[in-house]
Amino acid sequence: MSLALAPEPVATDLSAAAARLEAALAAMGSVLVTLSGGVDSSVVASFAARVLGERAAAFTATSASLTAEEQEGARAIAAAIGVRHFVEASHEIERPGYQANAGDRCLHCKRELYLLAEQVAAREGFAWVADGTVLDDLTEHRPGLAAAAERRVRHPLVEAGINKQTVRALARSEGLPVWDKPAMPCLGSRVAVGTRVTLARLRRVGELEAFLRGVGLSGFRVRVHEVEGTDWARIELPVEQLSQLVAADVRGSVVERAVSLGFSRVTVDLAGYRRGSVSTVPAS
Numbered sequence: 001m002s003l004a005l006a007p008e009p010v011a012t013d014l015s016a017a018a019a020r021l022e023a024a025l026a027a028m029g030s031v032l033v034t035l036s037g038g039v040d041s042s043v044v045a046s047f048a049a050r051v052l053g054e055r056a057a058a059f060t061a062t063s064a065s066l067t068a069e070e071q072e073g074a075r076a077i078a079a080a081i082g083v084r085h086f087v088e089a090s091h092e093i094e095r096p097g098y099q100a101n102a103g104d105r106c107l108h109c110k111r112e113l114y115l116l117a118e119q120v121a122a123r124e125g126f127a128w129v130a131d132g133t134v135l136d137d138l139t140e141h142r143p144g145l146a147a148a149a150e151r152r153v154r155h156p157l158v159e160a161g162i163n164k165q166t167v168r169a170l171a172r173s174e175g176l177p178v179w180d181k182p183a184m185p186c187l188g189s190r191v192a193v194g195t196r197v198t199l200a201r202l203r204r205v206g207e208l209e210a211f212l213r214g215v216g217l218s219g220f221r222v223r224v225h226e227v228e229g230t231d232w233a234r235i236e237l238p239v240e241q242l243s244q245l246v247a248a249d250v251r252g253s254v255v256e257r258a259v260s261l262g263f264s265r266v267t268v269d270l271a272g273y274r275r276g277s278v279s280t281v282p283a284s
């Protein structure tokens with residue numbers, strides 16, 4: 001990953017933030033960090049490993065909602081950090097609330113994650129489970145935070161007063177290769193609210209997104225909507241890439257691949273990629 005666009009952190013502010021995070025982790029005594037492979041949880045795992053040594057470890061739950069690339073990314077970052085890494089399969093897709101996708105899907109997913117993490121922590125003798133929640137998350141719609149509260153999951157970055165901008169600067173200062181990695185929510189987040197989350201839909205959207213990456217697109221989402229009993233794919237991507245997507249050779253191959261995966265229609269959202277738009281329902 002290129003360092004060319006990295007912000008230059010203010011050394012004193014960054015040092016103070018790092019010291020606060022180290023203190024928060026040291027006070028825990030021992031901790032199991034839920035590691036997704038993203039920036040936030042990677043920073044927590046890295047600091048925990050340095051501060052607590054063998055009294056820190058990472059935990060990743062794997063399921064159909066996490067792409068193979070993300071699963072491998074979590075393993076790679078744990079290896080780069082040098083932290084013990086526990087990996088277990090999760091089964092949130094079997095939870096009725098997760099399947100129903102009524103706007104609180106993340107709550108049911110996180111309940112599965114934190115239950116598994118708590119079991120591993122108890123088995124391995126860790127006093128706490130911690131995650132990568134940052135200050136900014138507290139101001140957003142995050143149903144998963146309720147699941148964290150139910151399981152007494154700690155938020156070291158919040159305790160240290162660290163936001164998204166600072167955590168990326170910390171990741172860079174730690175030499176973590178994910179410092180500039182874009183947010184990558186689970187595949188369940190691609191399914192429109194009110195449309196059931198199924199294993200087939202998760203696989204369908206995952207394979208189409210992999211295909212789009214293969215033709216050179218980036219920073220996009222494939223949104224899945226059920227319309228009149230069929231699945232539509234709505235592609236959101238940065239507006240500067242629209243011309244690349246609709247070029248005759250690319251457009252035709254994308255449509256062919258989408259249809260082969262079971263989508264009845266493929267649309268392109270001219271508004272471009274934006275967070276949280278999965279609740280938008282296309283007109284039939």
